[in-house]
Amino acid sequence: SFENVGFIGLGNMGSRMANNLLKAGYKMTVHDVNCNVMKKYSDMGVSTKQTPFEVAEASDVVITMLPSSSHVLNVYNGPDGLLQGGDLLTPQLFIDSSTIDPQTSRKLAVSVSNCILKEKKENWENPVMLDAPVSGGVVAAEAGSLTFMVAKICNNLAMAISMLGLSEALALGQSLGITASTLTKIFNSSSARCWSSDSYNPVPGVMQGVPSSRNYSGGFASKLMAKDLNLAAASAEEVGQRCPLTFLAQNIYTEICNDGHETEDFSCVFQHYYSGKSK
Numbered sequence: 001s002f003e004n005v006g007f008i009g010l011g012n013m014g015s016r017m018a019n020n021l022l023k024a025g026y027k028m029t030v031h032d033v034n035c036n037v038m039k040k041y042s043d044m045g046v047s048t049k050q051t052p053f054e055v056a057e058a059s060d061v062v063i064t065m066l067p068s069s070s071h072v073l074n075v076y077n078g079p080d081g082l083l084q085g086g087d088l089l090t091p092q093l094f095i096d097s098s099t100i101d102p103q104t105s106r107k108l109a110v111s112v113s114n115c116i117l118k119e120k121k122e123n124w125e126n127p128v129m130l131d132a133p134v135s136g137g138v139v140a141a142e143a144g145s146l147t148f149m150v151a152k153i154c155n156n157l158a159m160a161i162s163m164l165g166l167s168e169a170l171a172l173g174q175s176l177g178i179t180a181s182t183l184t185k186i187f188n189s190s191s192a193r194c195w196s197s198d199s200y201n202p203v204p205g206v207m208q209g210v211p212s213s214r215n216y217s218g219g220f221a222s223k224l225m226a227k228d229l230n231l232a233a234a235s236a237e238e239v240g241q242r243c244p245l246t247f248l249a250q251n252i253y254t255e256i257c258n259d260g261h262e263t264e265d266f267s268c269v270f271q272h273y274y275s276g277k278s279k
């Protein structure tokens with residue numbers, strides 16, 4: 001049984017996921033490098049630890065929700081990391097829900113499965129690591145309705161390109177004199193309907209409760225989308241798959257980040273890329 005849940009990485013997604021686990025009654029131990037976040041949880045009466053290793057010591061299952069591969073490697077293998085305890089580990093299960101490259105996940109899964117449980121449980125001798133990235137964004141994280149999946153990089157590649165396509169269509173439509181709200185209504189009852197148009201609209205004021213309605217804050221940062229597109233582009237190159245739109249999307253998100261919008265939600269391309277006129 002997994003009564004004691006460790007949670008590391010309490011950012012936009014992790015904090016919402018952890019809050020649902022708290023609500024569901026799990027005994028939580030948490031860690032984040034951000035002191036303000038730690039303070040928030042200790043004020044709520046949640047047990048906070050200074051290192052991933054201390055979280056592992058207190059948990060049956062440890063969930064990580066960190067920005068990218070380097071952070072996950074650091075939390076697992078770094079000094080005072082989750083695997084610091086040598087071959088003997090307390091948690092039975094490690095779930096990484098960050099979106100990272102498959103090579104890093106595989107490497108960590110092997111390290112974990114080579115360890116032994118401190119206390120053998122129900123014929124379970126070796127701890128297990130699951131690569132379980134999520135889809136659904138901050139809204140689903142809050143509602144407890146995230147989809148856990150494999151093939152995450154391909155999902156985000158399709159999502160980036162549909163967001164760019166939708167933003168381009170909305171920007172052109174507006175330049176031709178139709179409001180974004182009208183365009184959205186038309187798209188949502190026509191064949192252009194997609195998640196970006198009906199659940200995550202990029203135009204400020206068209207939908208409530210999405211990042212575009214709060215200055216593109218509190219969503220999925222453009223730099224994280226750029227990271228996922230880099231992973232997709234590298235994977236495409238590795239297997240020789242033709243993916244021209246992936247490379248184009250990668251360039252656009254790199255430009256958005258270089259222009260200083262890296263922490264804004266990825267739907268900000270509508271504002272910063274498509275709303276600018278070409279000469």
Ligand code: NAD
Nearest residue numbers: 009010011012013032033034066067098099137138219220
């Ligand atoms: P975020 O940057 O908001 O949160 C990351 C948290 O990890 C921060 O609180 C940060 O302080 C903490 N952190 C960083 N390094 C750490 C370390 N070494 N030890 C402990 N804590 C550390 O990111 P996010 O938006 O919550 O995304 C997390 C992951 O989920 C990413 O891989 C992202 O690609 C993926 N994802 C995000 C969304 C979304 O809509 N935001 C949706 C699906 C998947």
